[in-house]
Amino acid sequence: MTEQDLNKLGSTLWSIADNLRGAMNADDFRDYMLSFLFLRYLSDNYEAAAKKELGSDYPALDGGDKRAPLSVWYEQNEQDVPAFEKQMRRKVHYVIEPAHLWSSIAELARTQHDDLLLTLQQGFKYIENKSFENSFQGLFSEINLDSEKLGKNYSLRNAKLCTIITKIAEGISGFSTDSDTLGDAYEYLIGQFAAGSGKKAGEFYTPQQISTILSEIVSLDSQEPATGKKKKLNNVLDFACGSGSLLLNVRNKLKDAGGNVGRIYGQEKNITTYNLARMNMLLHGIKDSEFEIHHGDSLLNDWDVLNEMNPAKKLQCDAVVANPPFSYRWEPTEALGEDFRFKSHGLAPKSAADFAFLLHGFHFLGDEGTMAIILPHGVLFRGGAEARIRTKLLKDNNIDTVIGLPANLFFSTGIPVCILVLKKCKKPDDVLFINASDEEHFEKGKRQNRLLPEHIDKIIDTYQYRKEEDRYSRRVSMEEIEKNDFNLNISRYVSTAKPEEKIILKDVNTSLVGIEKQIVEATKKHNKFLEELSLPLLPMGE
Numbered sequence: 001m002t003e004q005d006l007n008k009l010g011s012t013l014w015s016i017a018d019n020l021r022g023a024m025n026a027d028d029f030r031d032y033m034l035s036f037l038f039l040r041y042l043s044d045n046y047e048a049a050a051k052k053e054l055g056s057d058y059p060a061l062d063g064g065d066k067r068a069p070l071s072v073w074y075e076q077n078e079q080d081v082p083a084f085e086k087q088m089r090r091k092v093h094y095v096i097e098p099a100h101l102w103s104s105i106a107e108l109a110r111t112q113h114d115d116l117l118l119t120l121q122q123g124f125k126y127i128e129n130k131s132f133e134n135s136f137q138g139l140f141s142e143i144n145l146d147s148e149k150l151g152k153n154y155s156l157r158n159a160k161l162c163t164i165i166t167k168i169a170e171g172i173s174g175f176s177t178d179s180d181t182l183g184d185a186y187e188y189l190i191g192q193f194a195a196g197s198g199k200k201a202g203e204f205y206t207p208q209q210i211s212t213i214l215s216e217i218v219s220l221d222s223q224e225p226a227t228g229k230k231k232k233l234n235n236v237l238d239f240a241c242g243s244g245s246l247l248l249n250v251r252n253k254l255k256d257a258g259g260n261v262g263r264i265y266g267q268e269k270n271i272t273t274y275n276l277a278r279m280n281m282l283l284h285g286i287k288d289s290e291f292e293i294h295h296g297d298s299l300l301n302d303w304d305v306l307n308e309m310n311p312a313k314k315l316q317c318d319a320v321v322a323n324p325p326f327s328y329r330w331e332p333t334e335a336l337g338e339d340f341r342f343k344s345h346g347l348a349p350k351s352a353a354d355f356a357f358l359l360h361g362f363h364f365l366g367d368e369g370t371m372a373i374i375l376p377h378g379v380l381f382r383g384g385a386e387a388r389i390r391t392k393l394l395k396d397n398n399i400d401t402v403i404g405l406p407a408n409l410f411f412s413t414g415i416p417v418c419i420l421v422l423k424k425c426k427k428p429d430d431v432l433f434i435n436a437s438d439e440e441h442f443e444k445g446k447r448q449n450r451l452l453p454e455h456i457d458k459i460i461d462t463y464q465y466r467k468e469e470d471r472y473s474r475r476v477s478m479e480e481i482e483k484n485d486f487n488l489n490i491s492r493y494v495s496t497a498k499p500e501e502k503i504i505l506k507d508v509n510t511s512l513v514g515i516e517k518q519i520v521e522a523t524k525k526h527n528k529f530l531e532e533l534s535l536p537l538l539p540m541g542e
Contacts, residue, residue: 005175010188012171013037017189020164024149030193031272032150034186035124035143036168038279041182042094042127043102049092053084066107071098093288094131096123102169109165116165117158121145136288139279142272183248183284190243190276195448206246206323206374207409209451213419214372215249216460217401218319219257222370222423225464229254233318234262239298239306239361240324241266244277247291248284250319264291265305265315267298298360299330299353301341306364309340316366323374324357326413332356345389354379355389362398362422370400371422376415377404380488391486394431394478398422401432401463404490406442408449418490421463430475434462435494438471471496 013033021029050070051058059072074081074097085095098104100123108116124140131137151157175181194205206214218236219229233254238247244266251261264286268274274295281291296302308314332347341363348355354375365371379386380402393399401421408414416437436442436451436459443450451459462473476493484492520540527537 006181006184006188009172009175009181009185010192013168013185013189014192016164016167016171017192020167026193028147028149030189031143031276032164033168034189034276034279035140036165037172037182037186037189038283039105039123040102040168040172041283043096046088046092046094046096047101047103049088050084053087053091068098068101068103070101071104074098089131094127094136097126099123100126106165106169109162109169112159112162114155114158116162117145117154120161139275142275183280186280186283187245187248190245190280205242208245208249209456210323210374210405210409210419211246211249212253212456213403213451213459214246214321214323214374215253216456217372217419217421217463218250218321218370219254219259220370220464222318222368223425223427225466229257229259230318231259232262233259235265235315235317235366236261236263236319236321237265237315237317237361237364238321239267240322240357241268241277241293242273242323244280244293246321246323248280250321251286262290265317266291266293267296267303267306268293269295269297271295298324299336299356301339301360315364316369317364318366318369320361320365320369320371321373322357322361324354326354326376326415326417327351327378328353328357330356345392346385348389349385352378352382352386355386358420358422359389362424365422365424367425369424371420373420373422374417375420377418377489379420380418380490387486390488393422394481394486394488397426397429397478398424399431399488400426400428401434402488402490403434403459403463404437406437406439406449406451409442409451428466428475430477431481431488432463432466432473432475433488433490433493434459434473435471435490435496437490438496441472471498 017029017033047068047070050073054073057073057077059069059076061067061069061072077084088095099119105116105120105123108119124143128136128139128141145157145161147157150160172182172185190205191208219233221227221230233250236247236250238244241247247264247266251264254261264281266277268277274293277293281293282288292305294303294305301307306315329351330348330353332350336342337347341360342356345355345359348359358373358375358379361371361373379390390399399420400423401419403419403421405417405419407416409417436455441451441455441458443452443455461467462469466475468474472494474494480493481488523538523540527540530537
């Protein structure tokens with residue numbers, strides 16, 4: 001599918017969402033619409049696998065027959081159904097009964113059938129409870145089809161769902177529905193809903209332009225970025241993964257360069273967003289054996305995978321990316337002070353968990369890995385506990401690059417942010433500062449500023465080749481940073497002030513003499529008119 005077709009599909013679906021949600025909160029409608037899109041993908045994938053499994057036994061129906069072919073096979077082979085479903089659980093890891101397939105649901109919606117809502121509820125529960133892998137457990141738990149937001153009674157809710165599903169079915173009927181297409185459409189919608197969600201968007205979405213910078217950075221060789229991208233990232237972690245877009249971006253960037261990602265790990269505290277992330281992974285064709293998304297609190301580290309006390313068994317990641325909540329208030333207890341993630345560096349202050357998030361991710365970074373995290377500028381210069389953490393990271397040669405970005409890039413906040421790039425074993429003993437916040441390095445918009453492809457490419461190129469450029473980037477020695485009390489405020493090292501233009505007095509004098517001559521000539525002309533009118537003349541300069 002071309003980019004033009006993809007944009008057309010995305011805008012078609014967004015138009016449907018915008019027109020149908022009515023008074024419903026955009027976030028609520030988002031969850032319904034994305035779940036239906038996901039059901040479409042699961043159904044298509046399941047039917048394709050069933051057709052392959054059944055071979056010539058898969059029913060071929062004429063165009064006028066609106067039944068799902070699988071429903072016909074179920075009716076004709078009732079005794080073989082248990083064995084068939086067992087095989088499907090083994091191969092695709094989930095089961096969808098014919099009545100719950102998208103084609104069946106869409107037909108109920110088209111005919112305004114009274115049982116649509118009930119059938120949908122049964123279908124969601126069946127997929128969750130009868131599937132083989134826990135990737136599907138609770139997947140639709142936050143989709144409340146009995147909500148009064150859809151209508152005050154069953155009949156109104158059923159009618160609303162009929163309209164929504166019919167419009168979606170019509171909207172995507174002319175497009176390919178492979179995993180890449182539906183996955184990209186899903187991402188497009190997440191971005192559109194994020195744009196309309198304001199501050200809430202920060203909970204689940206990292207703008208694509210910033211996601212690209214992080215993804216490109218962690219994909220490059222950690223020791224020698226100039227040599228290009230790694231062939232493989234064995235483990236990739238995002239401990240505040242939102243809808244999973246950033247993790248997918250890392251995978252896609254490496255895949256485009258001919259590489260691959262072994263296993264994806266994500267953690268998300270918000271249950272609704274956690275479900276969106278799992279759907280997003282599956283929609284992009286990632287097998288449930290290739291990713292693990294955990295619902296939980298990263299700061300409390302309640303995930304068994306990340307809570308391994310034996311250093312030899314600890315998860316080691318080749319890439320860690322994150323866009324955690326900015327200046328999040330947390331409870332740094334005595335027990336957390338002894339936590340293996342924080343013990344060596346100390347606890348972040350109660351008022352801002354920024355460094356707590358950073359240390360959490362850094363703990364799971366492998367020796368040959370790269371971490372890129374988005375944080376507010378305060379982490380660069382605030383004192384107290386944060387200064388102590390920052391100082392240790394610098395003395396241990398863990399901070400590789402500091403990138404300052406323009407303000408107003410995020411839907412959720414207008415503040416400028418920075419990207420910190422960290423490594424456990426890095427060759428340069430200096431820190432690269434990139435100041436990409438000046439107006440010449442982004443496109444200013446009415447509501448949102450944007451980094452254009454050329455701006456993104458410049459940031460990545462500067463990082464990759466560790467370039468220095470006046471008023472943009474500079475490599476700073478640890479000696480200089482220490483003289484500045486380990487303050488990393490970018491303006492201390494890379495000034496964006498334009499140098500004063502050199503004044504050549506001879507040229508200025510020549511210009512003034514020329515101006516004076518013009519004044520004299522103009523006064524002479526003016527006085528001629530005044531003389532004709534018998535009016536007092538203007539005084540002439542000496």
